[in-house]
Amino acid sequence: MRAAALYPAAGALLLSTLTAAPAGGAPHTAGVSGVALAAARAAATGVAFGKCSDAQDLPGDLQCGKVSVPLDYARPDGRQIELTVSRVRATHRDPHNSKRRVPRQGALVFNPGGPGASGLYFPLVGLMPEWKRIGAAYDLVGYDPRGVGRSAPLSCQKPEDFFKGPSPAPAHPSEAYKRERVARAKKLARGCAERTGSALRHYNSLNNARDLDVLRAALGEERLTFMGASYGTYFGALYATMFPSHVRRMVFDAAVNPDPAKVWYRNNLDQSVAFESRWTDLREWIAANDEVYGLGGTAEAVRLSYERALARLAEKPAGGAVGPGQLQGAFLQAGYYDDLWPSRAEALSAYLKGDPEPLVALASPVREAAAEAENASAVYTAVECNDAPWPTDFRVWDRDNTRLARVAPFETWDNVWANLPCAYWTAPRQRPLDVRTGPGELPPTLILAAERDAAAPYDGALELHRRLSDSVLVTERDAGTHGIAGGPNRCVNGHLDAYLLEGRLPSRRAACVGHAAPAATAPGAKAAAK
Known part of the structure; x- marks a missing residue:
């Protein structure tokens, strides 16, 4: 390890x-005694x-x-x-x-x-x-x-409902898909409030x-x-x-x-830009090792191989569990840690050559860890939504991220869906x-x-x-x-x-x-x- x-x-x-007015008061002095x-x-x-x-x-x-x-x-x-x-x-x-x-x-x-x-x-x-x-x-x-x-x-939802796979991962989502995700975000925000009550704000x-x-x-x-x-x-x-x-x-x-x-909202936009650069780093490394993986000799060729896998998984999920969303999640992890690059490249290469097993083993949701994963997600949502004002009109999110996805499609909308419950949060917000x-x-x-x-x-x-x-x-x-x-x-x-x-x-x-x-x-x- x-x-x-x-x-x-x-x-x-x-x-x-910070598109909404910040809450009043001096937050750091509250509760000093x-x-x-x-x-x-x-x-x-x-x-x-x-x-x-x-x-x-x-x-x-x-x-x-x-x-x-x-x-x-x-x-x-x-x-x-x-x-x-x-x-x-x-x-x-x-x-x-x-x-x-x-x-x-x-x-x-x-x-x-x-x-x-x-x-x-x-x-x-x-x-x-x-x-x-x-x-x-x-x-x-x-x-x-x-x-x-x-x-x-x-907890904001039942752990058994947390893993929704196989799932899509559109880099440029349709209006219908956006409406579906807005509904899910509203439901999750309600779940956090209903399960935790007045304690949620703390x-x-x-x-x-x-x-x-x-x-x-x-x-x-x-x-x-x-x-x-x-x-x-x-x-x-x-x-x-x-x-x-x-x-x-x-x-x-x-x-x-x-x-x-x-x-937190503007930091999120900056992060999506940075992940695009890191995704390029990974593709260039895969291309430099084309004799090993056969995914293409340029970063652009590797991108086309990745998108070919996305399309194939959308038609038929690997092992019944790995769809485009799970593939994107596996490669997102590699954006954090370059020691994961070989395993991701190997799994993608094997899948496109007809062997889905490495990808299934790598990217399938671990159902036994659902409770732990749901808890981590609930805390993430509660803390970030409570910490600061967020845009409450989805049109702001849609405008900013549609524009951003034109130049940074890899992670932009996935970031939106992870944070969108904050648009519908009912607990009071802190002033950073x-x-x-x-x-x-x-x-x-x-x-x-x-x-x-x-x-x-x-x-x-x-x-x-x-x-x-x-x-x-x-x-x-x-x-x-x-x-x-x-x-x-x-x-x-x-x-x-x-x-x-x-x-x-x-x-x-x-x-x-x-x-x-x-x-x-x-x-x-x-x-x-x-």
């Missing part, structure tokens, strides 16, 4: 426009770590516990919800010198993003060579944020940041050491703005653009916080970004760097993996280790040469990743 696999691939970070009260309680109670309920067969020494937080920080004595937390203690073992005992530096708390992703199994990265030095000095701590997994889980990024401060206190940490990936960088940046004096060190990996004017810290307000922080990341376009890292004074940006050049900490790039990992272990950062922006492209896997060979 590579560190990149910790970050959520399915379902895209799918960000997104409630956070202080909840943190004081958590500090007094601590976390009673013990065996994890399903971790008997897992490697390592993973422990689990609970932390109580208010559902509503404006009413800290009201309803409480429990966050499930996991930990592997610092090993104190220097991987390069077995006789040296490494002093503990505290807890490193991680969030993998989403919104809606679970971080419970993050502490197991300490078993990987790239993380052993960090795992020697830190307790590695993961958790399920509110609404996720075992932390007051949300599942948002500001509360995720407040929960993080309570977790810090429960762990006995005076100041927080935190690493967020993808969406985790956004509420990590909210935390840095709201609680700068509580920060020790922070790593922002695959940074999301925190500009309030971008949260203006993420910003001045000189000396926040300890130096580290931002990591791949230059061609599609899920979190590079402009987001530049914007976060501008807004967080004393931050340092490390860029992996000519690379596009979504989340680069602890991955294959030794230069990136060197900067990560130096910062977390020694508090040392480059004096200014730094760049690392991109990691090597994956090796092609011959059709018929076992895929390197699925």
